Amino acid sequence: MTSPYRYLEGIATADVAFEAWGPTPEDVFLAAADATLNTMVEEIGTVAPREHREISIAADALDLLLLELLQELVYHKDAERLLLRVRDLRIEETGSGYRLQAEAIGETIDPGRHALLADVKAVTLHRLVVEKTTDGWHAIVVLDV
Amino acid sequence: MPVPKDIVRVSDTAWEIPVSHKAGMLVPARIFATKTLLAAFDDGVFDQITNVATLPGIVGHACCMPDGHWGYGFPIGGLAAMDPDHGVISPGGIGFDINCGMRLCLTNLTYGEVLPRLRTLVDRVAGRVPAGVGAEGTVRLSRDDFREAVEQGARWAVKRGFGWKEDLERTEEEGCLRGADASRVSEKAVDRGYRQIGTLGSGNHYLEIQVARAENVFDPETAGAFGIVLPDQVVVMFHCGSRGFGHQVATDYLRVFLAAMRGKYGILVPDRELACAPFRSPEGQDYFAAMKCAVNMSFANRQVILHRIREVFSEVFGKDPKDLGMRQVYDVSHNTAKIERHVFEGKPRELLVHRKGATRAFGPGMPGLPDIYRKTGQPVILGGSMETGSYLLAGVDTGDRAFFTTAHGSGRAMSRTAARKRYRGRQLQEQLEQRGIYVRTASWSGLAEEAGPAYKNVDDVVSATERAGLSRRVVRLLPIGNVKG
Numbered sequence: 056m057t058s059p060y061r062y063l064e065g066i067a068t069a070d071v072a073f074e075a076w077g078p079t080p081e082d083v084f085l086a087a088a089d090a091t092l093n094t095m096v097e098e099i100g101t102v103a104p105r106e107h108r109e110i111s112i113a114a115d116a117l118d119l120l121l122l123e124l125l126q127e128l129v130y131h132k133d134a135e136r137l138l139l140r141v142r143d144l145r146i147e148e149t150g151s152g153y154r155l156q157a158e159a160i161g162e163t164i165d166p167g168r169h170a171l172l173a174d175v176k177a178v179t180l181h182r183l184v185v186e187k188t189t190d191g192w193h194a195i196v197v198l199d200v
Numbered sequence: 201m202p203v204p205k206d207i208v209r210v211s212d213t214a215w216e217i218p219v220s221h222k223a224g225m226l227v228p229a230r231i232f233a234t235k236t237l238l239a240a241f242d243d244g245v246f247d248q249i250t251n252v253a254t255l256p257g258i259v260g261h262a263c264c265m266p267d268g269h270w271g272y273g274f275p276i277g278g279l280a281a282m283d284p285d286h287g288v289i290s291p292g293g294i295g296f297d298i299n300c301g302m303r304l305c306l307t308n309l310t311y312g313e314v315l316p317r318l319r320t321l322v323d324r325v326a327g328r329v330p331a332g333v334g335a336e337g338t339v340r341l342s343r344d345d346f347r348e349a350v351e352q353g354a355r356w357a358v359k360r361g362f363g364w365k366e367d368l369e370r371t372e373e374e375g376c377l378r379g380a381d382a383s384r385v386s387e388k389a390v391d392r393g394y395r396q397i398g399t400l401g402s403g404n405h406y407l408e409i410q411v412a413r414a415e416n417v418f419d420p421e422t423a424g425a426f427g428i429v430l431p432d433q434v435v436v437m438f439h440c441g442s443r444g445f446g447h448q449v450a451t452d453y454l455r456v457f458l459a460a461m462r463g464k465y466g467i468l469v470p471d472r473e474l475a476c477a478p479f480r481s482p483e484g485q486d487y488f489a490a491m492k493c494a495v496n497m498s499f500a501n502r503q504v505i506l507h508r509i510r511e512v513f514s515e516v517f518g519k520d521p522k523d524l525g526m527r528q529v530y531d532v533s534h535n536t537a538k539i540e541r542h543v544f545e546g547k548p549r550e551l552l553v554h555r556k557g558a559t560r561a562f563g564p565g566m567p568g569l570p571d572i573y574r575k576t577g578q579p580v581i582l583g584g585s586m587e588t589g590s591y592l593l594a595g596v597d598t599g600d601r602a603f604f605t606t607a608h609g610s611g612r613a614m615s616r617t618a619a620r621k622r623y624r625g626r627q628l629q630e631q632l633e634q635r636g637i638y639v640r641t642a643s644w645s646g647l648a649e650e651a652g653p654a655y656k657n658v659d660d661v662v663s664a665t666e667r668a669g670l671s672r673r674v675v676r677l678l679p680i681g682n683v684k685g
Binding site for chain 2: 063065066067068069070072095096099105110125126129130132133134136138153164166170171172173176177179180183189197199200
């Protein structure tokens, strides 16, 4: 199966842009999380499921919710040196926006086993979009590396 | 997007986009570039710099340097001076990597003396200055110590024994931006940064051993004043920033500004990455105090890295770093906002100057320069690609046309993905070695992304800054050893 994300050119000369897609917003968020991890490590399959972290975030809009999710992954990468994949992700509409619950699973960075790529500094608002398309959902994200 | 049709050529190296170009522009946009560089600018620069021109309180021009390229909110190479009483502060005008900057250190060694030990030097420096994804530094400190460090910057590091007192006077702002307040910084930012002092980072961050060949010394007198006096003298240059700490400070306040901007302050911007708040507002002042912590974290980071470099050279050559002449030339920041005094429209004024991928370049005699550089103007350290070389420049009197600012690097010309498709890291390392440049990298594909052709021609950029009267060439420095983050 090919990944439900792909890296884009011509959006951010010095950084990394990707698009992610799937039938539901949850699928797009999971794909975007993998794309972010894949920016830092060449084979995301080399990240073993040893550590668990609960993710619970909220935002006014879906695109900002995605921003918050990816920022959580960037945070854990520096604060705990954890590379994480996301699963069991649920998005709920609330009165004022959206809430997301998910589980993040991964392990401490091990340069011996993880072929490391670029260190993601931040998730940007540049061209950030989460949108419904005719056949599902689609997102574009630019990462500052 | 091609060069806008309404752009006006002001001089050989300056171009202006009038306020009529876009609704909401308060000042014209000015781009410093040769015709060739201008034509090669990527799509986003013109749109982004004219967006910057709409920010409340901007004075003069929204400027872009010759190494400009697409950024977030501001283009890289962007410069905006705001009236601090009526204008805004925008994290997008500083960048996520707050106080990303360059430091240059001398040695009294020549290329001939260093060459037999080059590999050892590069390998040991790579071991002592951690680089790459999630790298932790060698300085162990508590969260409270870290808060103290980010309020004091390089001063904290020197006090702890990482470096020499004279390093401070040879650092922009003497290594400490006053008014940093760690209580304005989130726990998350501290979590991300407190173990990262002394680390290089990744992407375009690097540490390079370079040589100043006699034919590349353009102004021997100024080069001498900067400490470059020997034929084939070896120097060490490095490029890094405030690491996860600064990135989190920027991320946190972008969120704060996005929430406050429209509802509370009624400010509309054409791009969310230009989120901003009035400089004098509580949000603006909180960010300014937090941003200063990140500026100082970066000064402390580069101070510790300098110390590690001195340790390695000292071990390898069996001499004290002082006997190896390892004085710092200067440390410049290229991602900041600072309150500075400039003569604007004939009157001295306090301005909030945002520089994003742009370097302060004070001319001779300006306050803020150490006595040793009062006559020469400020040393400006401009990093090129790891293949083509870098420059040591000097600030000039005519720099007032851009609030004494010049370029910061050669500027990317090719996307990272495109570079990775075209080059292979291991192959590139071999090719570079054949050309006399020994490279160590934390990431092979990261190395491929930094291949020389991925950047604009550094000579063109530097020559444009000289012709535009922003800075002048002193020495071109060629790489011989590189640690890539």
